Amino acid sequence: MQMNGADAILRSLEAEGVEVMFGIPGGAIMPTYDAMARGTTVRHVLARHEQGAGHMAQGYARASGRVGVAIATSGPGATNLVTPIADAWMDSTPLVCITGQVRSSLIGTDAFQECDITGITMPIVKHSWLVQDASEIPQVMKAAFHVARTGRCGPVLVDVPRDIQEAILDFEYPHTVDLPGWRPPSKVHPLQIREAAARIARAEKPVLYVGGGTLNGEACDELRELAEQCRLPVVTTLMGKGAFPETHELHFGWPGMHGTKWSNLAMNTCDVLVAIGARFDDRVTGKLSAFAPGATVVHLDIDPAEISKLRDADIPVVGPLKQALAELAKAVAGHRVEGMPAPEAWIRKIEAWRDEFPLRYGSGTEWLKPQRLMETLHELTAGNDVIFTTGVGQHQMWAMQYLLTDRPRNFITSGGLGTMGYGIPAAIGAKAARPEAKVVCVDGDGCFQMTAQELTTAVLDDLPIVVVLVNNGYLGMVTQWQDMFFDGRRSHVHLTAQLPDYAKLAEAYGGVGMVVESEAELRPALEEALSLDRTVVVDCRVDPAEQCFPMIPAGAAAVDMVEYEDPVEAAS
Amino acid sequence: MTNKTTLSVLVEDRPGALARIATMFARRGFNIDSLAVGPTERAGVSCITLRVDCEHHTLEQIEKQIHKLVNVLRVTELAPGEAIERELLLLKVTASPDKRAELISTAEAFKGRVVDLGPDAIVFELTGTPEELDSFMELARPHGIQELVRTGRVGMSRASVRRPVRRLSAIN
Numbered sequence: 001m002q003m004n005g006a007d008a009i010l011r012s013l014e015a016e017g018v019e020v021m022f023g024i025p026g027g028a029i030m031p032t033y034d035a036m037a038r039g040t041t042v043r044h045v046l047a048r049h050e051q052g053a054g055h056m057a058q059g060y061a062r063a064s065g066r067v068g069v070a071i072a073t074s075g076p077g078a079t080n081l082v083t084p085i086a087d088a089w090m091d092s093t094p095l096v097c098i099t100g101q102v103r104s105s106l107i108g109t110d111a112f113q114e115c116d117i118t119g120i121t122m123p124i125v126k127h128s129w130l131v132q133d134a135s136e137i138p139q140v141m142k143a144a145f146h147v148a149r150t151g152r153c154g155p156v157l158v159d160v161p162r163d164i165q166e167a168i169l170d171f172e173y174p175h176t177v178d179l180p181g182w183r184p185p186s187k188v189h190p191l192q193i194r195e196a197a198a199r200i201a202r203a204e205k206p207v208l209y210v211g212g213g214t215l216n217g218e219a220c221d222e223l224r225e226l227a228e229q230c231r232l233p234v235v236t237t238l239m240g241k242g243a244f245p246e247t248h249e250l251h252f253g254w255p256g257m258h259g260t261k262w263s264n265l266a267m268n269t270c271d272v273l274v275a276i277g278a279r280f281d282d283r284v285t286g287k288l289s290a291f292a293p294g295a296t297v298v299h300l301d302i303d304p305a306e307i308s309k310l311r312d313a314d315i316p317v318v319g320p321l322k323q324a325l326a327e328l329a330k331a332v333a334g335h336r337v338e339g340m341p342a343p344e345a346w347i348r349k350i351e352a353w354r355d356e357f358p359l360r361y362g363s364g365t366e367w368l369k370p371q372r373l374m375e376t377l378h379e380l381t382a383g384n385d386v387i388f389t390t391g392v393g394q395h396q397m398w399a400m401q402y403l404l405t406d407r408p409r410n411f412i413t414s415g416g417l418g419t420m421g422y423g424i425p426a427a428i429g430a431k432a433a434r435p436e437a438k439v440v441c442v443d444g445d446g447c448f449q450m451t452a453q454e455l456t457t458a459v460l461d462d463l464p465i466v467v468v469l470v471n472n473g474y475l476g477m478v479t480q481w482q483d484m485f486f487d488g489r490r491s492h493v494h495l496t497a498q499l500p501d502y503a504k505l506a507e508a509y510g511g512v513g514m515v516v517e518s519e520a521e522l523r524p525a526l527e528e529a530l531s532l533d534r535t536v537v538v539d540c541r542v543d544p545a546e547q548c549f550p551m552i553p554a555g556a557a558a559v560d561m562v563e564y565e566d567p568v569e570a571a572s
Numbered sequence: 573m574t575n576k577t578t579l580s581v582l583v584e585d586r587p588g589a590l591a592r593i594a595t596m597f598a599r600r601g602f603n604i605d606s607l608a609v610g611p612t613e614r615a616g617v618s619c620i621t622l623r624v625d626c627e628h629h630t631l632e633q634i635e636k637q638i639h640k641l642v643n644v645l646r647v648t649e650l651a652p653g654e655a656i657e658r659e660l661l662l663l664k665v666t667a668s669p670d671k672r673a674e675l676i677s678t679a680e681a682f683k684g685r686v687v688d689l690g691p692d693a694i695v696f697e698l699t700g701t702p703e704e705l706d707s708f709m710e711l712a713r714p715h716g717i718q719e720l721v722r723t724g725r726v727g728m729s730r731a732s733v734r735r736p737v738r739r740l741s742a743i744n
Contacts, residue, residue, distance in 0.1 A: 122592060123599040127642040130587065147642060181584055181645045183742040305636035308629070 054084020213277015
């Protein structure tokens with residue numbers, strides 16, 4: 001069918017089954033927005049900043065398991081997408097970004113709103129296309145979606161010059177992709193499974209170290225099979241949170257810098273460490289050379305380049321995790337039937353550590369403690385289909401520690417890139433993906449101010465979210481580092497808890513604002529916020545002195561965790 | 573100790589294919605010793621020959637990271653002794669009339685040839701293994717090298733090699 005490039009972009013999105021895209025119009029993408037005005041089945045959510053649009057698309061992707069779509073104009077529109085693209089790259093979030101570009105004849109001339117966005121994003125995309133002829137659009141769009149979601153998920157970029165959006169082509173959406181160089185692993189080698197199963201079955205102190213790849217690989221059921229049938233303890237990373245039910249008896253916390261001590265002790269003293277869609281990130285391992293020194297490493301991943309990138313794998317298993325874990329569960333269970341005992345003594349040992357080193361925080365002040373806030377939020381939401389998103393910093397780590405997540409895709413956070421401001425737009429995207437779920441953004445006051453303008457988007461596009469603001473008036477994690485590692489020299493971290501007035505701001509954006517200044521006010525406020533079907537900001541004034549523990553200082557070995565200690569005066 | 577390895581990388585001849593490889597090297601902190609690009613026997617497919625100097629562990633990472641790029645069809649490690657490697661050198665060397673004969677006979681020993689002759693300089697063209705080019709350069713150096721360019725090596729596995737070379741491939 002004859003149509004212009006802009007229509008072809010929309011027909012391609014429709015052919016891919018895209019439900020919603022997030023974006024902002026501008027000069028070089030106007031033909032495509034004009035095509036939207038002429039009609040499309042794809043819902044468009046108008047963000048207030050392209051970074052917001054990008055994080056919304058990420059939140060949508062993470063909540064739904066589908067590819068997120070963001071759309072922006074050339075130049076500044078495109079560069080505002082760079083942070084979400086980098087974030088999606090680090091956290092392997094499937095994302096298709098469509099950007100307008102200046103007319104082909106102007107490319108390279110420093111034209112108005114021109115920038116080389118394919119060049120700028122080259123190190124942070126799986127692939128990108130600068131469309132040079134309108135007839136390429138169907139094939140490029142097909143390839144873009146295919147690359148974003150196959151193999152290890154990630155972002156791709158399609159840059160379309162304005163004249164190409166206006167040029168006429170004969171549209172037919174292809175059934176196949178033409179990508180001879182893109183052959184992600186589709187099978188698991190049986191020999192690798194056999195070897196891995198034998199080693200895991202005879203392990204006395206095994207640990208399953210579960211990362212976000214398990215969620216991306218839709219392998220959570222298979223993971224549960226493996227853990228339950230073979231009695232294997234599980235720790236989930238920040239990105240893997242929700243891949244295994246956190247109220248399960250075999251779930252043993254979270255590893256790494258602000259993980260729990262029992263989890264880090266288990267990982268660092270285990271004899272077989274089974275990494276599943278995890279990548280030995282420095283925030284998990286601490287000092288790499290001291291990490292899990294006695295462990296035989298079995299590494300399962302869809303991405304061969306992750307195998308032995310940081311920690312040498314003794315037994316690599318490359319392939320789709322759904323298949324790999326299903327086969328592994330069967331094979332290890334077979335060994336159990338043949339008499340290989342389950343590591344019950346080891347499970348008791350980790351339980352004992354959990355009893356010995358629980359999460360602790362102080363009491364006895366007038367202040368609302370952020371941990372108490374998280375506990376209350378968890379009590380009020382446990383058992384319900386609630387999606388949590390977060391920003392980055394102390395509040396994020398407390399959310400990890402206290403918001404026990406029992407379902408996949410219900411905890412959405414910026415892990416690898418650590419993008420402050422991720423929470424609010426990601427929550428809006430998650431709400432667009434699963435309108436029946438309650439979506440709660442646990443945010444810090446620093447993070448909130450980076451993307452708060454999207455609250456208007458939530459209100460106007462009927463994507464209500466609850467923002468629980470952990471407001472300590474500081475850039476809390478930086479303050480904690482200054483206090484712990486820079487002799488307490490506070491350098492430009494004080495935001496003040498009162499300005500802006502977050503409750504008034506929420507109302508200015510069209511939502512509901514609430515203030516919580518004490519523990520007594522907390523529960524009723526949260527109950528009300530969760531019961532309203534509106535966008536709400538609950539400004540919770542928490543203890544600015546509270547630090548996030550336990551903590552592995554950067555570069556230290558995981559076993560050298562710093563724990564919470566009661567203040568001397570409180571103890572006496 | 574040097575750990576130099578030659579990688580032969582087949583890529584789709586698409587805009588940015590070379591930039592993607594170069595960007596990947598830069599961003600991951602890998603070094604490229606030399607690089608040569610040209611067409612192959614297949615239409616639309618180019619060959620990039622890369623020389624890298626790194627530990628075995630890094631080499632494996634480099635190969636996997638290159639292979640992950642969407643436009644890359646195949647990454648082959650050319651093992652020394654099992655591959656033929658060649659490079660082209662153009663060299664402008666100072667040669668007063670009384671030194672010409674000496675320089676020309678030296679070049680002939682390396683199967684080099686004179687491509688231009690001026691009143692007090694000669695331009696030589698030399699093809700050979702990179703080591704041969706190194707030797708010739710050293711012999712010419714005392715005469716005064718005015719200008720020198722090398723293409724970087726290209727290579728392929730020998731026709732007589734039975735053992736399969738180390739290869740990551742998306743195509744047959």
